[in-house]
Amino acid sequence: MSSTIIYTLTDEAPMLATYSFLPIVQAYAGQAGVEVETRDISLSGRILAAFADVLPEDQRIADDLAELGRLATTPEANIIKLPNISASTPQLKAAVAELQDKGYALPAYPDDPQSDEEKDVRARYDAVKGSAVNPVLREGNSDRRAPEAVKGYARRHPHSMGEWSSDSRTEVATMGQDDFASNEQSAVLGSDDILTIQHIAADGTVTTLKSGLKVLQGEVVDSTVMRAAALDEFLREQVRRAKELDVLFSVHLKATMMKVSDPIIFGHVVRVYFADVYAEYGDRLMAAGLDGTNGLAAVLSGLDSIDGGEEIRAAFEQALADGPRLAMVNSDKGITNLHVPSDVIIDASMPAMIRTSGHMWGADGEEHDTLAVIPDSSYAGVYSAVIEDCKKHGAYDPTTMGSVPNVGLMAQKAEEYGSHDKTFEISADGKVQVVAEGGEVLMEHEVSAGDIWRACQTKDAPIRDWVKLAVTRARATGDPAVFWLDENRAHDARLIEKVRTYLADHDTDGLDISIMAPEAAAAHSVERIRQGLNTISVTGNVLRDYNTDLFPILELGTSAKMLSVVPLMNGGGLFETGAGGSAPKHVQQLTSENYLRWDSLGEFLALAESFRHLGDTTDNAKALVLADALDRATGTLLDENKSPARRVGQIDNRGSHFYLALFWAEELAKQTSDAELAERFSALASSLREQEQTITDELIAVQGSPADIGGYYRPDDEKAAAVMRPSPTFNAALASLAS
Structure with missing residues (x-):
């Protein structure tokens, strides 16, 4: 060696x-x-x-x-x-x-x-x-936890935590329908295969979106679609609500890791927030590529090169004045939540907001209650559960709170973070199919132009290893382990079947291992946190990322102090x-x-x-x-x-x-x-x-x-x-x- x-x-x-x-x-x-x-x-x-x-x-x-x-x-x-x-x-x-x-x-x-x-x-x-x-x-899969020395230091030297009020107007808004979570389909491959993803237009034209997609026996393959019309309607409602409630409007995505889908969603947010501007000047803006995908800053900087740029700039400024107040990245420099897609990353921005009384910064340099818009509902409920717990019980106490270490499924591009080469903005009405080499249609979605369609893969070997790692950590610590899986979500239902099968391969006598939907698992974990107890979160790839920022930021003040081992x-x-x-x-x-x-x-x-x-x-x-x-x-x-x-x-x-x-x-x-x-x-x-x-x-x-x-x-x-x-x-x- x-x-x-x-x-x-x-x-x-x-x-x-x-x-x-x-x-x-x-x-x-x-x-x-x-x-x-x-x-x-x-x-x-x-x-x-x-x-x-x-x-x-x-x-x-x-x-x-x-x-x-x-x-x-x-x-x-x-x-x-x-x-x-x-x-x-x-x-x-x-x-x-x-x-x-x-x-x-x-x-x-x-x-x-x-x-x-x-x-x-x-x-x-x-x-x-x-x-x-x-x-x-x-x-390999992820084992992330707070080392004893770090946890002990945080208890002896607690970081600041903002106070919470039961009448806080901060909340999470999510779609819940017509989004990735609700439209998901999932299949487990019975044998090795080579898949094709194809779009069939309303007139019968067949376009291959991806071919030669190799999959292995036992692999979980998912497909889903976020409907653009429903997304826009949802966003319009949240812009209206933020104005009505007089709270800051903010959107929380991950345009870095979800590098195809989330910038597209971000562009929708920009265009909906500035709907009046795009209604009047949209032809010029879109022709110049200023669709908001790269953020408001890119749109404003691009105005210098199009006819009537100053007039359009004034329209944007008026829309900012008339619309709901935007959460700010840097209020001194006028950088809003919508300026740059990579400035507001959900796994960092949401825990920071929760730690700070549910507040984000406004243009006035002060903290305010916030409407946190998380369009896809797959994991939004986790943040809702923690926010509701804080409204009910107040801020967490770093001197006494327990811990939520994580065992995360991430090996071999598991789940959503491996979807980039299989994510498409649909160009025409029709349907998208995932087709096996022998011609069998494994999954199919009706789609409209502008919809965001994606497929994900999770190989069987990483799932087996993930279950093994969860049992190993539960045995080593004596702490309960909870698989954060929702039986009502297509992908999670497939994983639940596998988890139950592979747990039988291990000695789990005396171990407390359970399965809960993410929102319920979050509520359960924070209830135990307040009692000073530890709960191992066993999660998929995205929740691994979210949880290993959320809980460390609350427990330790930062996620940079976590021990992160990938066997x-x-x-x-x-x-x-x-x-x-x-x-x-x-x-x-x-x-x-x-x-x-x-x-x-x-x-x-x-x-x-x-x-x-x-x-x-x-x-x-x-x-x-x-x-x-x-x-x-x-x-x-x-x-x-x-x-x-x-x-x-x-x-x-x-x-x-x-x-x-x-x-x-x-x-x-x-x-x-x-x-x-x-x-x-x-x-x-x-x-x-x-x-x-x-x-x-x-x-x-x-x-x-x-x-x-x-x-x-x-x-x-x-x-x-x-x-x-x-x-x-x-x-x-x-x-x-x-x-």
């Missing part, structure tokens, strides 16, 4: 933190004979890899993501995966523009490709958008390091005042598990010592409050890395199971402790002035390293470990 750990280079704040933390990791790992290599899976790296065959030779880079995808299927895989950008179209275009400015010979992103060459360029870029990384690497199905390990939702703001602060608030706690937790996995699989006792010492050092870091502070003049991300290195070295120096390691780290521990004041002074001295890192999406390595490693004393002490 390999003694190599792969540390991924990603984007934004996690990537900047890597310039500071990775040298520490490599220096310490080297003492245990462990190599720590890097692979670039950043947005810019993925873009360059996608065009490697057409770029000049000196601009080509390897496709590291594809390499890691292959590695993830092998027993020797040991990958630490940091948060990366799941790019929306505006983010992708911004990254391409930056790379072009740096001299990379990349083609422009074609909004309306016509030629075969333009279609090829568009296809390459589209493959980079959205959740391009996670489905490739996640060859890969072929024996390897993938160790994820938390959420990246606040990463852009951190980068902005670094470049403006050389201060990085990003908390690398997730990296510390993942690294310890990575060392532990490597030690267990390669019989490397030194790696196990490193893991145990790192866990204790992380506990000390929390107890001594050496995580990044909140303002300039205090330690930031770089300072927390120094203290982690200090506490880690001290733990290694005093451990007794490996005298060689203890001797190697004792000198470093003494040196770091003696020079603590000098090092922290050097780290803080650089703060307060702008920092040049040479790029947002692809920083200059030399400049970024200089910014993130500004203490010569610390750098020299670390270098001495290798001598």
Whole structure:
């Protein structure tokens, strides 16, 4: 087995933190004979890899993501995966523009490709958008939980929680009919097959939407449709209600992970909110591609290039004044909930709202009750259940509340997050069919022009592994495990059959394992939370994503402090390091005042598990010592409050890395199971402790002035390293470990 750990280079704040933390990791790992290599899976790296065959030779880079995808299927895989950008179209275009400015010979992103060459360029870029990384690497299911040290710290040092009132007007609005959840059909394949998705127009014209779709025996295949006319009617009603109730209007989608369907839905929201503008100027706006799919900001910026642009701009401004108040992303800058699809991501925005008294920010810079619009009803009830619980019982108490760890089904592009290549905006009335190779129609939907149709797959092997992991966690913790599955939803009904079958393969005596619909499971879990009890949520892929933000943000104040382990199905390990939702703001602060608030706690937790996995699989006792010492050092870091502070003049991300290195070295120096390691780290521990004041002074001295890192999406390595490693004393002490 390999003694190599792969540390991924990603984007934004996690990537900047890597310039500071990775040298520490490599220096310490080297003492245990462990190599720590890097692979670039950043947005810019993925873009360059996608065009490697057409770029000049000196601009080509390897496709590291594809390499890691292959590695993830092998027993020797040991990958630490940091948060990366799941790019929306505006983010992708911004990254391409930056790379072009740096001299990379990349083609422009074609909004309306016509030629075969333009279609090829568009296809390459589209493959980079959205959740391009996670489905490739996640060859296993997810085990996410709050480590005891983190949970204990949150109880001793509770984060702020806004007060809730029983007369709060905040609520969730969802369709409940004519949406993805209500229209879903599902089939389990009796044998391996090759499916075709086809559209049959009203006049009988048959168009193949996708062919050659390989499926395996036992695989669950779903199809569904969201009806555009019903969506618009629903949205019109919510705009009216928000105005009538005098609450903020907000929409909560995931235009990054659901990179085909949700931007389309977002465009509907923009057009409905600004219905009067589109009624009068829609022909010009739509002809210019300003349909709202990329958000209000893209529409407004595009007005400069069309006739009567200023007149239309004034109409938008009047509509904002006349319509319901919009929730704001940044009230100081006038950035609304509708400006950029990737600015308001449901799994981050909804928990933040719930934590803040059910409020979002208004244009006046104040908090207000909010109508949270979640069009598809598949999982909206989870947030409704938590909001209703808060209205009834008040805010949760971090000093006493229990926990909701998660076992998530996500391997091999399971469920909705694997639907991108099977999602279509329907061009004409008719029907869409999923057809087996022998001609049997497995599923069929009547459709109208503009409807959003999608199909999803969930392979049988990941489901078996998911059930096994749920039983393993229930046995290890003694906590009850609840499968969040709704027997009235087509896909979930299929999974319930499989769950019951595969549970029989395991010893479940003495375990509390049950199945509940998501809304009921959420209500059950928060009831237990208030009693200080833990409940394992066993969920599908999307709810895995939602729950591992929702509950950690309420319990810990952030989801970045979760331990996220992916036991890969072929024996390897993938160790994820938390959420990246606040990463852009951190980068902005670094470049403006050389201060990085990003908390690398997730990296510390993942690294310890990575060392532990490597030690267990390669019989490397030194790696196990490193893991145990790192866990204790992380506990000390929390107890001594050496995580990044909140303002300039205090330690930031770089300072927390120094203290982690200090506490880690001290733990290694005093451990007794490996005298060689203890001797190697004792000198470093003494040196770091003696020079603590000098090092922290050097780290803080650089703060307060702008920092040049040479790029947002692809920083200059030399400049970024200089910014993130500004203490010569610390750098020299670390270098001495290798001598």
